[in-house]
Amino acid sequence: xxxxxxxxxxxxxxxxxxxxxxxxxxxxxxxxxxxxxxxxxxxxxxxxxxxxxxxxxxxxxxxxxxxxxxxxxxxxxxxxxxxxxxxxxxxxxxxxxxxxxxxxxxxxxxxxxxxxxxxxxxxxxxxxxxxxxxxxxxxxxxxxxxxxxxxxxxxxxxxxxxxxxxxxxxxxxxxxxxxxxxxxxxxxxxxxxxxxxxxxxxxxxxxxxxxxxxxxxxxxxxxxxxxxxxxxxxxxxxxxxxxxxxxxxxxxxxxxxxxxxxxxxxxxxxxxxxxxxxxxxxxxxxxxxxxxxxxxxxxxxxxxxxxxxxxxxxxxxxxxxxxxxxxxxxxxxxxxxxxxxxxxxxxxxxxxxxxxxxxxxxxxxxxxxxxxxxxxxxxxxxxxxxxxxxxxxxxxxxxxxxxxxxxxxxxxxxxxxxxxxxxxxxxxxxxxxxxxxxxxxxxxxxxxxxxxxxxxxxxxxxxxxxxx
Amino acid sequence: xxxxxxxxxxxxxxxxxxxxxxxxxxxxxxxxxxxxxxxxxxxxxxxxxxxxxxxxxxxxxxxxxxxxxxxxxxxxxxxxxxxxxxxxxxxxxxxxxxxxxxxxxxxxxxxxxxxxxxxxxxxxxxxxxxxxxxxxxxxxxxxxxxxxxxxxxxxxxxxxxxxxxxxxxxxxxxxxxxxxxxxxxxxxxxxxxx
Ligand code: SF4
Numbered sequence: 071x072x073x074x075x076x077x078x079x080x081x082x083x084x085x086x087x088x089x090x091x092x093x094x095x096x097x098x099x100x101x102x103x104x105x106x107x108x109x110x111x112x113x114x115x116x117x118x119x120x121x122x123x124x125x126x127x128x129x130x131x132x133x134x135x136x137x138x139x140x141x142x143x144x145x146x147x148x149x150x151x152x153x154x155x156x157x158x159x160x161x162x163x164x165x166x167x168x169x170x171x172x173x174x175x176x177x178x179x180x181x182x183x184x185x186x187x188x189x190x191x192x193x194x195x196x197x198x199x200x201x202x203x204x205x206x207x208x209x210x211x212x213x214x215x216x217x218x219x220x221x222x223x224x225x226x227x228x229x230x231x232x233x234x235x236x237x238x239x240x241x242x243x244x245x246x247x248x249x250x251x252x253x254x255x256x257x258x259x260x261x262x263x264x265x266x267x268x269x270x271x272x273x274x275x276x277x278x279x280x281x282x283x284x285x286x287x288x289x290x291x292x293x294x295x296x297x298x299x300x301x302x303x304x305x306x307x308x309x310x311x312x313x314x315x316x317x318x319x320x321x322x323x324x325x326x327x328x329x330x331x332x333x334x335x336x337x338x339x340x341x342x343x344x345x346x347x348x349x350x351x352x353x354x355x356x357x358x359x360x361x362x363x364x365x366x367x368x369x370x371x372x373x374x375x376x377x378x379x380x381x382x383x384x385x386x387x388x389x390x391x392x393x394x395x396x397x398x399x400x401x402x403x404x405x406x407x408x409x410x411x412x413x414x415x416x417x418x419x420x421x422x423x424x425x426x427x428x429x430x431x432x433x434x435x436x437x438x439x440x441x442x443x444x445x446x447x448x449x450x451x452x453x454x455x456x457x458x459x460x461x462x463x464x465x466x467x468x469x470x471x472x473x474x475x476x477x478x479x480x481x482x483x484x485x486x487x488x489x490x491x492x493x494x495x496x497x498x499x500x501x502x503x504x505x506x507x508x509x510x511x512x513x514x515x516x517x518x519x520x521x522x523x524x525x526x527x528x529x530x531x532x533x534x535x536x537x538x
Numbered sequence: 539x540x541x542x543x544x545x546x547x548x549x550x551x552x553x554x555x556x557x558x559x560x561x562x563x564x565x566x567x568x569x570x571x572x573x574x575x576x577x578x579x580x581x582x583x584x585x586x587x588x589x590x591x592x593x594x595x596x597x598x599x600x601x602x603x604x605x606x607x608x609x610x611x612x613x614x615x616x617x618x619x620x621x622x623x624x625x626x627x628x629x630x631x632x633x634x635x636x637x638x639x640x641x642x643x644x645x646x647x648x649x650x651x652x653x654x655x656x657x658x659x660x661x662x663x664x665x666x667x668x669x670x671x672x673x674x675x676x677x678x679x680x681x682x683x684x685x686x687x688x689x690x691x692x693x694x695x696x697x698x699x700x701x702x703x704x705x706x707x708x709x710x711x712x713x714x715x716x717x718x719x720x721x722x723x724x725x726x727x728x729x730x731x732x
Contacts, residue, residue: 083728086717086720086721086724087717087720091698092697092698092699092702093698093699094697094699096714096717096720096721098721098724098725098728100732101732107568107569107621108620108621108622110571110572111571111572111573111622114571114572115711119711121715124721128732135568136568136569153569155569155570156569158569158571159569159570159571162571199732204620204622205619205620206618206619206620206644220620220644221620221644221647222620222621222622222644222647222648222651223573223622223648224622224648224651224652224709224710224711225647225651227711228710228711228714231711231714231715232711232714232715232717232718232721233721233725234714234717234721235714236699236710236713236714238697270556270614270617271556271613271614271617271640271642274614274640274642274643275643301618302618304614304617304642304643306643334730335730338730370556370558370617372556386555387553387554388554388555388556388612391554481560481565481619482565482566483565483566483568483569490588500558500560500618500619502558502560502561502618503560503561503583504560504561504564504583505560505565508564508583508588509583
């Protein structure tokens with residue numbers, strides 16, 4: 071028998087009832103993350119069936135999606151800054167959690183933030199756990215060697231009521247990333263290149279394991295950026311084997327184990343990496359030693375090129391439709407395209423290292439007059455840390471807006487939107503039509519590229535602006 | 539969930555590939571706290587102009603689309619966000635099945651939990667359906683067959699459990715609740731606790 075993969079080990083460890091030809095496996099869930107948008111109907115269903123929450127202690131809640139990113143003094147002010155429906159949704163979430171004994175990191179909490187930023191920050195995200203959330207970017211948590219995947223609202227109800235899900239075992243896809251990353255090229259560029267290579271449906275039905283020397287050299291924040299966008303390749307989840315970097319990151323976090331429990335957990339985590347002879351259903355390799363900063367030109371994350379390239383040519387109908395929406399012409403260089411909005415934020419790129427990157431370009435420079443730039447920290451923790459380091463000043467002095475933590479312009483639910491026709495260089499994960507506002511045109515990029523484009527007022531290569 | 543055994547209808551065709559759930563239901567409609575009434579949000583940014591009037595040239599606004607319950611879509615339909623609002627909106631609009639060469643995982647799983655039948659077919663069948671919009675086809679859940687007007691039957695994959703749930707209108711929560719003894723045993727016997 072061949073060895074087991076990281077995924078297989080985590081899966082096996084959580085099978086309550088094995089799958090058969092006729093029935094899916096019953097899979098136990100260790101951590102359930104929730105937010106205001108995809109949960110209300112789940113609570114409604116439970117209520118109408120008279121069911122209680124099986125393990126409220128394994129569910130964690132926050133407010134991020136429809137949450138305003140302008141400062142409010144108290145919950146009362148929500149009605150001033152939010153649409154009535156969004157305010158009602160936030161209140162429903164607070165109420166549902168209070169009634170059911172679910173820990174809520176809401177307003178006033180030092181730990182509020184984007185659900186995929188706070189899980190790791192709190193140390194709730196740990197290797198070997200099964201982690202779900204009614205949000206497709208739950209794949210982020212795979213950076214720790216957890217099996218994290220997004221679920222729908224009905225499944226949120228299943229987890230609340232039974233702490234389990236019915237699942238068929240997915241396939242496995244190993245992506246080997248080798249080579250030393252050139253200066254100015256980041257984890258965001260790596261994952262955009264991977265999606266460009268395998269396509270937005272390339273991971274469908276699979277759990278990806280990212281492996282190789284490049285991955286090993288990345289810190290946890292960069293690993294999260296990679297795993298975060300697994301879903302943009304259609305994958306169920308993306309995982310990275312835990313190692314010293316992972317263990318160091320978790321040590322001392324509020325919800326991480328302590329004392330003897332910590333020692334036991336570390337021993338267990340050390341056994342998780344894929345065995346040397348583990349088999350994968352598919353393997354892909356990519357060399358990143360010559361990679362350039364990447365930018366998208368179309369309306370899905372797979373439509374991506376090096377920033378120094380031109381928009382590709384194709385006669386496919388969906389491709390042409392995408393170019394028409396983006397108002398870009400095949401054969402035209404990406405560099406120099408006029409930019410209206412720059413957004414640095416989202417669960418992909420809103421952590422300290424991302425803000426450091428953006429600040430390294432903006433320090434002593436100005437955002438172009440024609441550009442509106444928003445910098446939105448992923449969590450209150452990130453916000454405080456950035457302010458302690460004076461990064462907020464760097465952004466403000468450059469002419470960017472420094473906001474409160476939340477999803478913000480990643481999905482434009484809270485009123486932070488780009489206007490029709492505006493081109494937005496964004497560090498988020500989706501350049502779908504209308505994602506950042508009706509008619510808004512999104513170009514996905516790294517925080518370095520986003521900041522360089524803000525300064526130039528056009529899509530720009532960050533490498534000439536890097537500090538020495 | 540309603541029982542679904544046969545879906546018979548003319549098809550409406552949206553040939554674009556990678557149609558994501560942000561198109562199916564744009565995020566600004568997600569502030570709702572119930573699943574009801576989302577049909578009006580379906581494809582809102584494609585369906586209405588900026589004054590909220592239906593665009594005459596959008597396929598779902600055309601007379602030919604009226605009453606169609608089967609959507610034929612390009613590859614990788616339903617990719618992106620996990621929002622279950624996407625199948626809710628399709629169902630509320632009147633769609634009962636989606637046919638494509640590829641349907642994204644989370645959308646597929648959400649569809650099955652709401653009685654929207656995901657039908658994956660081969661390239662040739664798909665190509666024929668794209669080229670012949672509006673034909674009447676039959677989706678037979680029990681036999682996992684799509685029947686075309688010329689009498690041809692094309693099989694599609696559906697696991698036994700999902701089929702059982704569709705045919706009997708059973709939602710999966712009931713099944714999971716029946717496993718509570720096994721779940722309790724797992725919780726007490728596992729080697730480590732989360
Ligand atoms: S930042 Fe964007 S992608 Fe991430 S959880 Fe929020 S809305 Fe979803």
